[in-house]
Amino acid sequence: DAGVIQSPRHEVTEMGQEVTLRCKPISGHDYLFWYRQTMMRGLELLIYFNNNVPIDDSGMPEDRFSAKMPNASFSTLKIQPSEPRDSAVYFCASSKPGQGAETQYFGPGTRLLVL
Amino acid sequence: SQKIEQNSEALNIQEGKTATLTCNYTNYSPAYLQWYRQDPGRGPVFLLLIRENEKEKRKERLKVTFDTTLKQSLFHITASQPADSATYLCALSSSGNTPLVFGKGTRLSVIA
Numbered sequence: 001d002a003g004v005i006q007s008p009r010h011e012v013t014e015m016g017q018e019v020t021l022r023c024k025p026i027s028g029h030d031y032l033f034w035y036r037q038t039m040m041r042g043l044e045l046l047i048y049f050n051n052n053v054p055i056d057d058s059g060m061p062e063d064r065f066s067a068k069m070p071n072a073s074f075s076t077l078k079i080q081p082s083e084p085r086d087s088a089v090y091f092c093a094s095s096k097p098g099q100g101a102e103t104q105y106f107g108p109g110t111r112l113l114v115l
Numbered sequence: 116s117q118k119i120e121q122n123s124e125a126l127n128i129q130e131g132k133t134a135t136l137t138c139n140y141t142n143y144s145p146a147y148l149q150w151y152r153q154d155p156g157r158g159p160v161f162l163l164l165i166r167e168n169e170k171e172k173r174k175e176r177l178k179v180t181f182d183t184t185l186k187q188s189l190f191h192i193t194a195s196q197p198a199d200s201a202t203y204l205c206a207l208s209s210s211g212n213t214p215l216v217f218g219k220g221t222r223l224s225v226i227a
Contacts, residue, residue, distance in 0.1 A: 004158075033214060042219035043159070043204065056214070091158050102147050102208060104215060106158030 002026075004107035006092050012113045018080040021110045023092030024073055033104060034067055034077050035091040043091070049075065082114045117143045119218040121205060127224045128195055136190040136221045138205035145207035148181050148188050149215065153202045159217075162203075163190075195225045 005024040013019055025032050033048040047057040052069045060067070064083070069075040079086055089111050093104040122137035138148070146167050151159035165172045165181045165188070172179045178191040192199050202222045206215040 043217040045214050045216070048214050093158070102149065102164060102215075103161045104159075106160070108156075109158050 004092055004094055004105055006090075006107035006110050008110060009108060010111045010113075012115065013082055014115050015083055016081045017114075018078065019082045019086075019112060019114075021077040021090050021092075021112070023075045023077070023107060025075070025092070025094030026096075026105055027073070029094035029096045029105070030072070031095045031097065031104075032069060032075050033093040033095075034075070035093065035106075037089045037091060037109070046077070079112075082112075084114045087112055087114050117141070117216065119143070119205065119207060119216060121203075121218040121221045123221055124219070125222045125224065127226060130196060130225055130227045132195055134192040134195045134199070134223055134225070136203050136205075136223065138188040138190070138218055140186050140207060143186075143207055143216075144209060146210050147208050148179075149206045149208075150177075150179055150188075150190050151204045151206060151217075153204060153220065159204055192223075195223075197225045197227050199223065200225050 007022045030051050034046040035043050037043045046059045047067045048055055049069045067077045089109045091106050091109045093106045095104045118141045120139045128134050149164045150162045152162055153159045163172055163174055163179045165179050167183055176193045180189045202220040204217050204220040206217045208215045
């Protein structure tokens with residue numbers, strides 16, 4: 001199994017630009033999570049989906065952030081417009097309840113730097 | 116508000132010793148507690164899960180305890196090795212279908 005795939009691995013952009021992060025969960029997993037990690041705040045949940053439906057987006061910091069999951073094998077996290085304080089590592093994770101599903105499998109992350 | 120605290124940001128120990136990391140929580144009733152390992156530049160990797168009705172779980176050189184009265188979990192690595200150097204995160208969830216809440220982690224350095 002290839003594991004959770006994220007792209008790009010690194011992104012450098014200028015303030016005000018749109019940023020799109022992509023995630024492919026593990027095949028057969030029906031939960032998908034987006035996290036943000038910073039030194040100050042640690043790993044924070046932004047939003048999660050179950051069967052492609054957003055369940056809880058209360059962690060999304062502002063309206064500038066949006067996430068979609070058009071099908072079971074793809075999700076995007078978009079920031080528009082981006083700001084320097086959005087600089088962080090963004091992780092996608094997936095899990096499948098019912099089979100030790102409390103365990104989450106993380107992707108390698110996207111390191112975002114907004115100048 | 117819910118709070119998860121890991122005892123220290125960094126812990127240094129000598130190779131061969133037992134490393135003990137602490138995770139304390141408040142205003143939370145977790146059904147599950149998990150420990151993850153994170154290496155620099157990589158995503159967290161699951162290590163162990165312990166349920167609220169379990170006191171202890173072991174996996175090779177790893178041992179986790181869970182005390183719901185003290186609201187604390189201890190994570191032990193016996194016979195530590197330099198390869199064990201990483202950041203260790205504890206995470207809680209109230210059910211199998213609710214998201215995990217993570218602590219900030221403890222960075223462990225095992226010195227040869």
